[in-house]
Amino acid sequence: MFDNLKKLAELKKMQDSFKKERATTEKRGVSVTINGNLEVEEIKLNPELSIEEQQKALKEVLNEAKENMQKNLAKSLMGSGFGF
Numbered sequence: 001m002f003d004n005l006k007k008l009a010e011l012k013k014m015q016d017s018f019k020k021e022r023a024t025t026e027k028r029g030v031s032v033t034i035n036g037n038l039e040v041e042e043i044k045l046n047p048e049l050s051i052e053e054q055q056k057a058l059k060e061v062l063n064e065a066k067e068n069m070q071k072n073l074a075k076s077l078m079g080s081g082f083g084f
Contacts, residue, residue: 018073025065030057034065036073 018036025032029046040062045054 014077018076021069021072021076023065023069023072025061025068027061027064028053028057030054030061032058032061032065034069036069038066038069 021036023034031044032040033042034040
């Protein structure tokens with residue numbers, strides 16, 4: 001039972017550290033910053049692009065930023081030696 005409580009405490013600590021992670025992705029002057037909880041923290045648009053181009057670039061950077069953050073978090077989790 002104490003092992004489970006210890007694992008829960010370790011998970012909470014890891015979750016708190018993940019919140020501090022940040023990743024910014026940029027394409028064609030449109031950038032997005034997300035945190036380790038995959039929450040969008042900042043969006044910067046490029047006024048030189050048309051609305052359609054901005055929408056397309058925004059979709060691309062959101063998807064790429066999420067994917068990159070998930071990979072980084074998975075590496076951190078695997079590197080921590082935490083077993084499930």
